[in-house]
Amino acid sequence: MAEKSLDCLGEACPIPLVKAQKEMERMAVNDVLIVNVDHSCAMKNLPDWARSAGHAVEIEEVGEGEWDIIIQKLK
C-alpha cells in the first residue's frame, strides 16, 4: 500500500481537484493520497468528488486554514 502526498498550497479551487483526479488514476487500489490544500473551496469539491467516485475520504485541519484531504482509493 503506497502513500503519496500532493502539495496544492496556494492553488485555487479547481486545480487541487484536477491534480488529485489525475493522481488517483495512476494509483493502485488501497493506495492513499494526501492532498495538502489551503483554498477553502477545495475543501468542498475534492471530498465531494472522491466520495461520489466511491473512495474513502478524511479531512484533517493541519493548521489555520490549511487542510489535509486524505483519500484512499477503493476501486
Place this chain on the structure above:
Amino acid sequence: MSEISVTGKIARSGATRRETPEERQRKATIQISAGVLLIAAIVAVAFYSQGANPKGAYIWIIGIGLGYVLQRSRFCFTASLRDPILTGSTTLTKAVIIALALSSVAYAALQIKATGMNLETLEVAKLPGWIRDVGIHTVIGGFLFGIGAVLAGGCASGTLMRMGEGFAQQWLSFVFFVVGSVIGSVLLPLMQAAGLYRKGAVYLPQFFGGWVPALIVQFALLATLYVLADWYGKKKSGEL
C-alpha cells in the same frame, strides 16, 4: 473547526507537518485580538457611513452579513456551474436556483411597487434595478467571464470572500478584475456606437404580457432547472 472529520480509519504516515499546540495557541490569540479590532472597525464605519448617507449603516451591515454567510456556507456561483461537470455534484447548483427563486420573489415585489400591474405604457428606462440593453455582447461577455471565473477560482463575490480568507492569489485576481472592469467601461460606448446593441432593453414582464405570466414562466423555468439538477446529481453519485 466543525469541518474537521478525522475518523482515523485510513492508515497514513502523516506526511504533512502539523501545527504544534503552542503554534495554535499563538494563532488563536492573534485571531481573537484581530477579530475584536475588526468588529470595532465595522461599528465605527457603520456610524461614519450613517452620517454620510441615511441608509449607509444598513447597506454596510447587510454587506458584511452577506459576506459572512457566503464564507460560512461555501456558497460559490462559479462552483455551482463548474462542479456538475468537474465532480458531478449539484448541491451548489440547487442552492443557487433556490437563491434565484427567493430573490425573484423580493425583486418582483420591488418592481411591481415601481411599475404597477399595468405594463403597457411602461417606460423601462425609468425602472429601478439593473435593466440594460441586451445583445450578442451579453453572451460573449458572459462566456469570457465564465472562463475567467474558473481560472481565477471564483466570481466577483467569491474573489472578495477569499481575499478576506487570506488567499493571496485572489488579491491578484482582484487587481485584474478591476483592470478588466476599466477596459469594459471604456469599450462599452464604442460597442454601443458600433451598433452591437439591440435598441432598448427587454423587460421580461412586459415581453410576456404582464406580471402573472412572467412570474409563472420564471418559476416554471427555475423549477425545471432544479428538477434537472437534482436528477443529474443523483445520477452522477449513483443513487439512480
